[in-house]
Amino acid sequence: MFELLGVAPQVLFGQLLLGLINGSFYALLSLGLAVIFGMLNVINFAHGAQYMVGAFAAWMLMQWAGVGYWWALLLAPVLVGLFGVALEKTMLSRLYKLDHLYGLLLTFGIALMLEGAFRHQFGSSGMPYPIPDALKGGQNLGFMFLPNYRAWVVVASLVVCSGTWYAIERTQLGAYLRAATENPVLVQAFGINVPVMITATYGFGVALAGLAGVLAAPIYQVNPLMGSNLIIIVFAVVVIGGMGSILGAIVTGLGLGLLEGLTKVFYPEASNIVIFVVMAIVLLIKPAGLFGRER
Amino acid sequence: MRTILLAGVALSSLGTALASGAAQAQMSDSVVKIGVLNDRSGIYADLAGEGSAIAARMAAEEFGNAIGGAKIEIIVGDHQNKADIAANLARQWVDTEKVDVVADVPNSAAALAVQGITKDKKRIFLMSGPGSTDLTGKSCSPYGFHWTYDNHAMAAGTARALVEQGKKSWYMVTADYAFGHSLENETTTMVKQLGGKVNGAVRHPLGTSDFSSFLLQAQGSGAQVIGLANAGGDTTNAVKQAAEFGITQGGQSLAGLLLFITDVHALGLQAAQGLLLTDGFYWDQDDAKRAWSKAFMAKNGGKAPTMVQAGVYSAVKHYLKAVKEVGSDDPDKVAAKMKELPVDDMFARGKVAANGRMFHDMYLAQVKAPAESKGAWDYYKIVKTIPAEQAFLDPKESGCPLVK
Numbered sequence: 038m039f040e041l042l043g044v045a046p047q048v049l050f051g052q053l054l055l056g057l058i059n060g061s062f063y064a065l066l067s068l069g070l071a072v073i074f075g076m077l078n079v080i081n082f083a084h085g086a087q088y089m090v091g092a093f094a095a096w097m098l099m100q101w102a103g104v105g106y107w108w109a110l111l112l113a114p115v116l117v118g119l120f121g122v123a124l125e126k127t128m129l130s131r132l133y134k135l136d137h138l139y140g141l142l143l144t145f146g147i148a149l150m151l152e153g154a155f156r157h158q159f160g161s162s163g164m165p166y167p168i169p170d171a172l173k174g175g176q177n178l179g180f181m182f183l184p185n186y187r188a189w190v191v192v193a194s195l196v197v198c199s200g201t202w203y204a205i206e207r208t209q210l211g212a213y214l215r216a217a218t219e220n221p222v223l224v225q226a227f228g229i230n231v232p233v234m235i236t237a238t239y240g241f242g243v244a245l246a247g248l249a250g251v252l253a254a255p256i257y258q259v260n261p262l263m264g265s266n267l268i269i270i271v272f273a274v275v276v277i278g279g280m281g282s283i284l285g286a287i288v289t290g291l292g293l294g295l296l297e298g299l300t301k302v303f304y305p306e307a308s309n310i311v312i313f314v315v316m317a318i319v320l321l322i323k324p325a326g327l328f329g330r331e332r
Numbered sequence: 333m334r335t336i337l338l339a340g341v342a343l344s345s346l347g348t349a350l351a352s353g354a355a356q357a358q359m360s361d362s363v364v365k366i367g368v369l370n371d372r373s374g375i376y377a378d379l380a381g382e383g384s385a386i387a388a389r390m391a392a393e394e395f396g397n398a399i400g401g402a403k404i405e406i407i408v409g410d411h412q413n414k415a416d417i418a419a420n421l422a423r424q425w426v427d428t429e430k431v432d433v434v435a436d437v438p439n440s441a442a443a444l445a446v447q448g449i450t451k452d453k454k455r456i457f458l459m460s461g462p463g464s465t466d467l468t469g470k471s472c473s474p475y476g477f478h479w480t481y482d483n484h485a486m487a488a489g490t491a492r493a494l495v496e497q498g499k500k501s502w503y504m505v506t507a508d509y510a511f512g513h514s515l516e517n518e519t520t521t522m523v524k525q526l527g528g529k530v531n532g533a534v535r536h537p538l539g540t541s542d543f544s545s546f547l548l549q550a551q552g553s554g555a556q557v558i559g560l561a562n563a564g565g566d567t568t569n570a571v572k573q574a575a576e577f578g579i580t581q582g583g584q585s586l587a588g589l590l591l592f593i594t595d596v597h598a599l600g601l602q603a604a605q606g607l608l609l610t611d612g613f614y615w616d617q618d619d620a621k622r623a624w625s626k627a628f629m630a631k632n633g634g635k636a637p638t639m640v641q642a643g644v645y646s647a648v649k650h651y652l653k654a655v656k657e658v659g660s661d662d663p664d665k666v667a668a669k670m671k672e673l674p675v676d677d678m679f680a681r682g683k684v685a686a687n688g689r690m691f692h693d694m695y696l697a698q699v700k701a702p703a704e705s706k707g708a709w710d711y712y713k714i715v716k717t718i719p720a721e722q723a724f725l726d727p728k729e730s731g732c733p734l735v736k
Contacts, residue, residue, distance in 0.1 A: 048552055055544045160635070161377040162565060162598035168576065175578055181548060184576045256576070257541050258568050258598060262374065266541050301545040306508055308545075309537040 051181035052298045058187045060294020061194035062249060066267065067274040067286040068198055069245035072205070075281030076218050076238045079129060079140040084271065085264030086148035087243050091117045091250025093155060096164050096259045106169035106255070114247040121243025125236050148264070155261035163260030190252050197248065198287045205283055214238060273316045279329020289327060363403045364661055366392070366648060367431040369421060369446065370438050370461055372410035375539055375565035378594040379638045380438045380461045382408070386631050387645035388435060390624075395652050400659060404652065407431070411442050413538065418442035419449055426453045432661050433458060433651060436644050440464035440511035447476050454663045456670075458651060460643035463563075463590060464514040465725060468689040472732035475667050476688045480643030481612045483515040485723040486589050487522040489610025489696045493715070494557055494587055500528035503555035505546050505570060507562035508535040515561040515589055531555045536566070543570040547577055556584060563590045568598045575603055592638045596711050601702040604711075611697050613639035613679055614712050620678035629709075636709040646679035647690075682720060687732035691720040 066088060073081045081087075094113035098104035104112065124147065132139045168186045175184040205211040217224040217231045225231045250264075257263055274293055278285030293312050300311040319327060368388050370380040385408045392404040409425070411418035418437065425431035426449065434450055437443040438461025450457040451473035459467060460480045468478045491502075502523050506512040512535070520530045531553045534546045547570065550558040558579065560570050567588050574586050588595070591609040615625035615636045624645070628637045637645075654669035655661050675682040675690060682692030697712040705711060727735045 045552070048549065051548050051552075052545055055542075055548065058544070059542055156373065156377070160594075160598075161373065161375060161381070162379075162568060162594050165572070165598065165600035165603060167602070175576075182551070182578050182582070184578070186576065187544075256573065258565065258572065260565065262565070263541065266539060298545060302549070305534050305536060305546065309540075 047180035048302060049299075052302045053295060054178075054181065054183065054298075055301075056295040056298020057291065058191055058294070059297060060291035061191045061198075062253065062267075062290075063271060063274050063294050064198050064287045064290030065194045065249045065252070066246060066271045067278065067290045068201055068283065069242040069249070070271060070275050071278070071281055071283050071286035072201065072245070073239055073242035074275070075283065076214055076242075077129075077133075077235055078137060078218075079132075079239070080137065080144070081239075081242065082141055082144035082268070083124075083148040083151065084144075084243075084246050085266075085268030086151040087117055087121065087246040087264070088250040088253070088267065089155065089261060089264035090120070090151060091247030092166070092254040092257075092259045092263060093159075093164075093250075093261075094247065095251045095254045096166050099166065100164075106251075110248070110251050113251045114244040117247025117250070118240040118244030122236055122240040124243075125239040129239065130232070130236070148268075152261050152265060159261060161260070161262060163258030163263070166254040166259050168255040186255060190256070193252060194249075197245070201245070202283050202287065270312055273312050277312075277316050277319045277326055279326030282326065282328040282330075285326060285328025362401070363405045363430075364399055364433075364652070364655060365405045365407065365429065365431045366433045366435055366651075367407050367409060367422075367425045367429075368435050368644065369409045369411055369418060369425075369442075370436040371413050372408070374413050376413065376438045376461070376563065378598070378635075379564055379592040380436055380640050380644075383628075383632050383635065383637060383641040384436045384460065384644040386628060387637065387641045388648045390628065390631075391645045391648040391652060394649065395656070399652060399656050402661070411437070411439070413439045413442065415439075415441040415445040419445040422446045422449045423453075426450070426455050432456065432663070433648075435459075435648060436461045436640070438462055438640060439509075440467070440514060441509050443467060444471055444510060447471055447473050450475050456651060456663055456667060458644070458647035460647055461640045463511050465518060465730070466510075466514065468685075468687040468727075469725075469731040470733075472687045472730070472734055474688075474734060475663055477647060477670065477684060477690060478688055479647040479690045480639050481590075481610070481694065482689070482724065483511070483518040483590075484725045485612070485694050485718070486515060486610050487518040488723050489694055489718050490587055490589055490608055491519045491522045491559070492526060493608055493696055494585065495523055495526040495528045499556040499585055500526075501555045502528060502530045502557045502559050503550045503553040504530060504533035504559045504561055505543070505550055506533055506535045507538050507566055509538055511563070512538075512561045516559075519559055519561060519589055536562070538562075538566065540566060541569055543573045544577060546570075547574055547579060551577065551579055551582065551584065557587050558584055559587045559589055561589050564592070564595065565598075567591060568595050571599055571607070572603055592640070593636055593709070593711060594638055596699055597635075597709065601700060601705055601711065604699045605701045607699045608715070609697055609699070609712075610718070611639055611695050611712070612692070613637070613642040614695060614697060614714060615642075616710065616712075617695075617714065624678045634708070642679050646675065646677050649677055650675050685727040686735045687727045687730050688734075689724055689727060689730070691724055693720050694718040694723040 095109040172186040278289035300308045368385045409421045433456045435458040440462040443462035457476045459478045463483045506516045596604045658665045671684045680692035696715045
């Protein structure tokens with residue numbers, strides 16, 4: 038069968054595995070977007086920029102404070118998350134009463150400003166960030182050479198994704214959150230501090246973007262443009278998965294990574310548009326997205 | 333809500349367009365106006381960008397910012413690596429802002445578009461950034477000058493050196509636009525001429541961040557050399573990820589067919605050491621280059637000039653010299669004078685051929701190991717000089733209709 042497709046099975050398995058790795062990035066990023074959208078109804082256009090800031094935070098911690106990868110993995114998302122909290126408190130929270138478009142424009146503007154500032158400071162070629170010693174090297178799987186670091190990325194991303202899904206869909210806190218989205222006034226009446234919960238949710242979503250940035254730093258150049266390259270794809274993933282659906286974001290992220298990997302084998306020139314073709318088809322057939330509900 | 337989100341997807345692709353700066357408008361006939369048009373915000377912004385504008389200003393300053401009573405004015409524009417934006421901006425500059433010269437224009441697709449416009453409108457076009465040999469071949473122009481390097485020179489340097497080391501089987505990873513295709517062609521021709529073979533090629537979109545899939549295909553091809561026919565951020569990402577996938581440890585060599593010093597800086601010597609590359613200019617090569625580069629670095633936030641930026645300086649200076657000699661900025665007379673005068677400055681000694689190609693020596697360099705480097709930007713060892721005639725295609729074979 039593989040011979041029929043004109044591709045050796047080794048190549049195919051290799052590409053599928055790579056697709057899974059990229060898919061886990063898509064999943065992690067679209068998860069943050071979906072959490073924010075699902076709970077706050079804000080379309081967080083600064084997500085790509087926050088992912089970039091996460092990577093730069095890791096670089097700055099290493100360069101200026103001598104903090105290594107593992108601590109950066111913890112500290113950088115916290116810093117980026119705190120930045121998100123400040124953003125929500127000072128600006129975003131004023132826009133909830135207005136049309137969603139305002140939130141989108143605000144976050145979009147913030148993304149442009151962040152990218153511009155980092156480009157001004159660091160240039161467009163980016164900065165190198167080394168792979169941590171413990172994860173250097175790789176395994177020869179027979180059909181491909183799998184770098185240890187990429188394997189770690191898949192594991193870390195799956196753990197974070199499933200953890201988040203569990204926290205929101207299966208715990209008491211998650212139940213409060215979901216209830217607060219449906220009817221904030223009623224939930225507040227039960228004595229739950231809804232504004233704090235919303236701020237925390239935004240901070241958490243942004244921290245997820247920061248975490249993805251740290252995970253990406255050793256693979257890609259730490260580059261001011263790294264977020265804008267990715268954000269459009271991630272938005273498409275969220276649209277296909279069904280907006281605000283946590284499970285949809287995770288499953289679609291991984292699935293589209295695989296699909297993109299296959300495209301890179303059979304028709305590489307189309308690899309940057311295949312996701313948008315899928316988006317168009319899904320929207321025609323199932324306008325709410327694969328896992329979404331019409332509101 | 334979905335409509336909003338979809339609008340958002342569309343909006344984000346407009347993002348870079350909104351972020352770009354426009355050129356300042358000023359009209360006058362008693363000025364020599366030079367428009368530096370390049371990528372100021374994307375993946376080629378570091379190798380050209382504002383640095384090229386600084387270099388052009390440095391050339392103008394040597395003339396006291398004026399020639400025979402006419403002021404020299406430098407304006408800048410961002411083409412965002414899009415040929416249509418480059419063409420529109422160039423047209424607007426020439427039509428409404430009386431720009432006499434368009435300079436730099438990295439990205440061959442953009443340069444080919446601008447070449448068409450400057451040819452029609454009779455304006456001098458000083459190309460430093462683009463690589464396609466078509467610019468002095470079938471798309472040549474009597475007003476077009478290709479200054480710093482071209483893809484043939486890159487192949488004649490790096491590809492030749494590697495094939496001569498016995499690395500005869502190649503696989504190409506190519507940026508999927510005019511420049512990449514041209515570099516792939518030049519390299520393939522060179523490798524085959526020297527008795528090697530090219531096993532295959534894969535084409536990736538401009539601005540790709542994940543190269544693993546393409547590298548895996550290259551690895552699977554069993555070729556001795558993986559040739560990277562791309563530039564800027566694409567090259568640095570590919571080199572970095574090649575190390576991750578153990579490509580060099582596996583015995584395959586990596587050839588960055590167009591590698592700039594800013595790319596090496598971005599990669600760090602640890603990842604870039606040992607790479608062979610072809611360059612038209614290295615700042616630390618002699619006293620004149622060092623002196624100019626020190627002045628440049630002081631204005632450019634400490635970043636050393638790339639060959640593209642140094643080439644902009646040299647081309648603008650040569651143009652201004654010709655204007656001064658002719659005593660007018662008439663494009664026909666100036667273009668003729670530029671081809672008559674020898675080029676002699678800190679960048680190079682050379683001569684412009686009838687097809688607009690500036691012939692000058694190129695250099696084969698190797699990236700130093702971290703231990704060999706004495707400090708920031710001390711990155712290259714010059715391995716050998718590639719004589720101009722070997723580096724560049726004979727104008728008679730270029731296919732340019734201007735050469736008889």
